[in-house]
Amino acid sequence: MTTHYLVLSALLFAIGGVGVLVRRNAIVVFMCVELMLNACNLAFVTFARQNGNLDGQVIAFFVMIVAAAEVVIGLAIIVTIFRTRRSASVDDASLLKY
Amino acid sequence: MGESITFWVLAVVSVAAALGLVFSRRAVYSALMLGVVMFSLAVLYAVQDAPFLAAVQIIVYTGAVMMLFLFVLMLVGVDSSDSLVETIRGQRFWAIVAGLGFAVLLGLGIGNAALTAPVGLADANAGGNVPALAALIFTRHVFAFEVTSALLITAALGAMVLAHRERTEPKPTQKDLSRARFVLFGQTGKNPAPLPGPGTYAQHNAIDMPAMLPDGTVSPLSVNRVVARYEASEGKLAPEVERILQEETVSERANGNGARPHGEEDGE
Amino acid sequence: MEPAEIIQHSGGVIGASWLMIALPLLGAAILLLGGRRTDRFGHLLGVAMSVAAFVVAALAFFQLLGFAPGERRRGVSLYDLIPGITKIGLLVDPLSISFCLLITFVGSLIHIYSIGYMAHDPARRRFFAYLNLFVAAMLLLVLADNYLGLYVGWEGVGLASYLLIGFWQHKPSAATAAKKAFIVNRVGDFGLAIGIFTIFATFHSVSYAGVADGIAKGGSIPFTAIGLLLLLGACGKSAQLPLQSWLLDAMEGPTPVSALIHAATMVTAGVYLVVRSGPIFQATDTAQLVVTIVGVATLLAGAIIGTAKDDIKKALAGSTMSQIGYMMLAAGIGPAGYAFAIAHLITHGFFKADMFLGAGSVMHAMNDEVDMRKYGGLRKLMPITFVTFFIGYLAIIGFPLLSGYFTKDGIIETAVEHNAILGWLAVLGAGITGFYMSRLVFMTFFGKKRWEADAHPHESPAVMTWPLIILSVGAVVLGAFLVLGNRFMIFLAPAVGRPEELPSFAPFSPTGLVTLALVAVGAGFAWVRYGSAEVPAVAPRGSFLTTFARRDLYGDALNEALFMRPGQWLTRLAVFFDNRGIDGLVNSLAALIGGTSGRMRKVQTGFVRSYALSIFVGAAVLVGAWFVVGNL
Numbered sequence: 001m002t003t004h005y006l007v008l009s010a011l012l013f014a015i016g017g018v019g020v021l022v023r024r025n026a027i028v029v030f031m032c033v034e035l036m037l038n039a040c041n042l043a044f045v046t047f048a049r050q051n052g053n054l055d056g057q058v059i060a061f062f063v064m065i066v067a068a069a070e071v072v073i074g075l076a077i078i079v080t081i082f083r084t085r086r087s088a089s090v091d092d093a094s095l096l097k098y
Numbered sequence: 099m100g101e102s103i104t105f106w107v108l109a110v111v112s113v114a115a116a117l118g119l120v121f122s123r124r125a126v127y128s129a130l131m132l133g134v135v136m137f138s139l140a141v142l143y144a145v146q147d148a149p150f151l152a153a154v155q156i157i158v159y160t161g162a163v164m165m166l167f168l169f170v171l172m173l174v175g176v177d178s179s180d181s182l183v184e185t186i187r188g189q190r191f192w193a194i195v196a197g198l199g200f201a202v203l204l205g206l207g208i209g210n211a212a213l214t215a216p217v218g219l220a221d222a223n224a225g226g227n228v229p230a231l232a233a234l235i236f237t238r239h240v241f242a243f244e245v246t247s248a249l250l251i252t253a254a255l256g257a258m259v260l261a262h263r264e265r266t267e268p269k270p271t272q273k274d275l276s277r278a279r280f281v282l283f284g285q286t287g288k289n290p291a292p293l294p295g296p297g298t299y300a301q302h303n304a305i306d307m308p309a310m311l312p313d314g315t316v317s318p319l320s321v322n323r324v325v326a327r328y329e330a331s332e333g334k335l336a337p338e339v340e341r342i343l344q345e346e347t348v349s350e351r352a353n354g355n356g357a358r359p360h361g362e363e364d365g366e
Numbered sequence: 367m368e369p370a371e372i373i374q375h376s377g378g379v380i381g382a383s384w385l386m387i388a389l390p391l392l393g394a395a396i397l398l399l400g401g402r403r404t405d406r407f408g409h410l411l412g413v414a415m416s417v418a419a420f421v422v423a424a425l426a427f428f429q430l431l432g433f434a435p436g437e438r439r440r441g442v443s444l445y446d447l448i449p450g451i452t453k454i455g456l457l458v459d460p461l462s463i464s465f466c467l468l469i470t471f472v473g474s475l476i477h478i479y480s481i482g483y484m485a486h487d488p489a490r491r492r493f494f495a496y497l498n499l500f501v502a503a504m505l506l507l508v509l510a511d512n513y514l515g516l517y518v519g520w521e522g523v524g525l526a527s528y529l530l531i532g533f534w535q536h537k538p539s540a541a542t543a544a545k546k547a548f549i550v551n552r553v554g555d556f557g558l559a560i561g562i563f564t565i566f567a568t569f570h571s572v573s574y575a576g577v578a579d580g581i582a583k584g585g586s587i588p589f590t591a592i593g594l595l596l597l598l599g600a601c602g603k604s605a606q607l608p609l610q611s612w613l614l615d616a617m618e619g620p621t622p623v624s625a626l627i628h629a630a631t632m633v634t635a636g637v638y639l640v641v642r643s644g645p646i647f648q649a650t651d652t653a654q655l656v657v658t659i660v661g662v663a664t665l666l667a668g669a670i671i672g673t674a675k676d677d678i679k680k681a682l683a684g685s686t687m688s689q690i691g692y693m694m695l696a697a698g699i700g701p702a703g704y705a706f707a708i709a710h711l712i713t714h715g716f717f718k719a720d721m722f723l724g725a726g727s728v729m730h731a732m733n734d735e736v737d738m739r740k741y742g743g744l745r746k747l748m749p750i751t752f753v754t755f756f757i758g759y760l761a762i763i764g765f766p767l768l769s770g771y772f773t774k775d776g777i778i779e780t781a782v783e784h785n786a787i788l789g790w791l792a793v794l795g796a797g798i799t800g801f802y803m804s805r806l807v808f809m810t811f812f813g814k815k816r817w818e819a820d821a822h823p824h825e826s827p828a829v830m831t832w833p834l835i836i837l838s839v840g841a842v843v844l845g846a847f848l849v850l851g852n853r854f855m856i857f858l859a860p861a862v863g864r865p866e867e868l869p870s871f872a873p874f875s876p877t878g879l880v881t882l883a884l885v886a887v888g889a890g891f892a893w894v895r896y897g898s899a900e901v902p903a904v905a906p907r908g909s910f911l912t913t914f915a916r917r918d919l920y921g922d923a924l925n926e927a928l929f930m931r932p933g934q935w936l937t938r939l940a941v942f943f944d945n946r947g948i949d950g951l952v953n954s955l956a957a958l959i960g961g962t963s964g965r966m967r968k969v970q971t972g973f974v975r976s977y978a979l980s981i982f983v984g985a986a987v988l989v990g991a992w993f994v995v996g997n998l
Binding site: 011023027038050077 | 135174186201204
């Protein structure tokens with residue numbers, strides 16, 4: 001069963017990655033990042049059971065905390081950008097270039 | 099056997115939801131799809147002897163984080179639906195190639211790995227999953243745990259700082275606002291009175307019902323553009339509202355760029 | 367007879383001989399540092415310091431005479447520069463004291479003369495400061511007991527010469543002449559410096575005594591190399607071929623400067639160097655031969671140049687070159703010639719200074735006109751100048767019983783004895799001297815007036831004529847005093863040695879008669895051309911030979927073709943190489959980097975998703991690599 005869980009995790013991770021790359025709405029991009037984090041968590045939990053060791057679950061727990069903090073800050077940044085640029089598209093914030 | 103059924107069902111659901119998350123045009127749908135994925139994963143955690151994480155997943159993600167996402171979505175503009183036309187050349191092609199390659203490689207790697215039968219968490223969870231996790235968190239990982247507290251406080255402060263907007267001029271009082279409204283009325287003839295509420299004089303008590311003027315016609319001011327656009331896409335827009343919207347679009351084009359009704363977003 | 371040993375001396379006037387250098391140096395320092403405050407008495411202070419130096423020199427001379435001839439080389443130790451290797455000291459011996467007397471006496475007279483000559487110059491104080499500086503440096507040059515001190519003095523007189531030639535630096539010609547003198551002298555000084563290095567490397571000492579000891583000890587010593595290097599230095603300072611080109615231009619300086627530095631004293635420093643380095647030159651026939659050849663070549667070249675110049679000072683400068691050529695010839699012969707070289711040097715110092723000052727007096731009277739074609743008939747208006755100048759003229763052409771007759775005839779006799787070809791060439795030079803000096807005198811003092819309209823010639827003031835009179839007296843008597851009875855040769859012997867057999871002066875010897883006859887022919891020819899005949903106010907075009915002489919025997923053209931143009935080409939080549947080669951390399955490298963980065967920066971699109979894509983592709987490639995490597 002472990003293999004199945006891991007393959008599912010890899011699939012979700014890849015889908016999340018593609019989502020980050022193809023979507024322009026900053027909020028959706030953020031959601032895709034969350035999806036990738038969750039895929040990782042699934043792998044951690046799976047490995048915890050595989051090895052009979054709860055450390056994997058502890059790490060998944062910490063990942064959730066970090067993800068929560070990240071969402072808070074990330075969304076605040078999106079709100080700030082939206083307030084000044086009237087846009088939530090990540091492509092619009094492209095002034096810093098050649 | 100029970101686990102297999104659960105897994106296959108949830109795996110199909112979560113992958114489908116993840117694809118929906120990526121490819122749905124509306125951010126709200128994406129958020130809902132993300133909720134589905136997270137819920138599925140919570141169940142999978144529970145199946146894998148991680149009841150505490152399953153609970154945290156539902157509480158933190160499906161509860162708090164998802165609420166935050168939806169909140170910001172509403173703040174930024176719920177009516178915005180992304181155009182899926184790619185503007186960066188080659189971006190989508192290479193993204194899909196990389197994603198597929200990544201998934202295939204990772205899958206092959208995992209498939210090739212020689213895995214023994216899982217040890218299982220029966221021993222580790224002997225005294226209950228939560229006490230066992232607590233023992234680990236408060237002993238071996240206590241330093242990391244304390245650091246996360248600092249991280250969360252910092253994040254909370256950061257969110258406040260970022261969201262806060264310093265006022266550069268004195269806050270307008272009601273008197274100022276009222277005066278400004280009448281000045282505007284004098285200049286452009288804009289009605290200084292408040293907008294009619296939706297549903298006023300309506301036969302139905304619903305948000306998509308425009309206000310009727312005393313002569314029985316629809317007041318354009320009361321038409322919620324977001325709802326109207328949705329209904330237009332569904333083909334359920336009331337004819338008189340549709341006419342008003344069309345007139346408005348024409349006059350807007352003629353004026354170049356007039357004052358936009360609220361809720362419109364750039365970049366459509 | 368070999369030179370005597372040097373005896374360390376202290377006390378007395380000789381012990382205080384450093385005052386000779388210190389006093390003029392102090393005068394120069396006061397005048398230069400004091401600035402305008404010293405304007406009122408500057409010239410008097412300069413004269414006083416020079417005269418004081420002369421008094422010290424005279425007293426030292428008389429103290430020196432008190433010693434037995436074998437004890438007349440007195441060393442005065444001053445300072446231990448590098449303990450055990452170089453002691454800085456002075457050497458007061460017959461040779462150096464002769465120079466001291468000449469420099470301070472003629473120098474003082476010229477100082478006095480300059481009071482009148484420079485009376486109207488606003489920068490007279492600065493002029494006297496430089497003159498004092500020159501006197502101090504020249505005395506250091508001749509008094510030093512080692513080559514290092516000599517070199518310091520050598521460079522000091524070079525500096526003073528540079529400053530004084532360019533004294534009227536507002537004239538571009540003067541500034542250029544000063545620079546030319548300095549640069550040409552650099553070539554000679556370079557040779558002298560290397561010569562001194564070689565001496566130090568060979569003998570581990572730079573003192574004259576140390577060199578003499580080293581030669582006595584024997585061993586392999588590169589005499590010829592040292593000799594030729596020293597000769598190069600001497601050629602630079604004494605305007606000998608091939609470094610002669612600066613002297614004619616140096617006449618741009620004020621006339622007293624030409625008299626003191628570029629006729630009487632500084633330009634003779636080369637002769638002093640050769641005589642002082644006698645022990646080295648006597649050990650190498652090659653170097654001695656080269657010295658004599660240089661002397662003869664220069665005496666002929668100078669004489670030829672002198673025949674064609676219309677500028678009175680340049681004609682005199684050619685004559686100076688020529689006379690120093692005689693001295694060089696004598697100095698190259700060895701101990702037999704040393705006394706005649708120095709004796710001619712001293713008498714030449716008198717009569718040439720006399721003539722230069724006379725020329726200055728004429729110029730003073732003629733609104734600073736130097737073209738002899740615009741003189742003529744001045745003898746009645748300027749009697750004192752004319753008489754003194756004429757005495758100087760008779761002395762230089764070797765008129766019997768005047769100074770030049772004794773000293774120059776001595777040189778010619780010795781040279782004929784030493785090397786017949788060179789000797790008879792020197793006789794020929796004497797004939798040319800007779801021509802060009804007569805031409806000069808006839809064009810200036812005889813014939814019709816060819817003055818400019820605004821010229822009002824008048825005799826110069828007493829402060830200028832008295833030095834002329836004193837110098838002309840010297841020009842009359844000094845030669846006989848020094849040469850008759852070999853007085854000077856015997857006096858000089860402790861310092862430079864002398865031949866075992868003293869030459870006997872035979873009046874009207876065959877060589878002397880031939881010389882006199884040639885001089886008479888030259889003077890007669892000059893009378894025919896310039897005395898009795900009309901002198902055209904504008905120089906006729908003349909033959910090829912005239913042009914050749916007028917253009918200084920194409921010396922400048924030669925220098926230009928051989929050194930200046932190749933130098934310019936080299937510079938241009940270096941500039942080209944720098945611009946195209948080095949700058950090109952650097953610039954193209956910069957352009958390459960700039961162009962590359964200009965293209966590469968397009969990667970920075972500003973789209974976060976592009977960056978994320980590259981990260982993601984990178985991660986995928988890493989997984990692939992891990993997968994491949996893990997399966998190897």
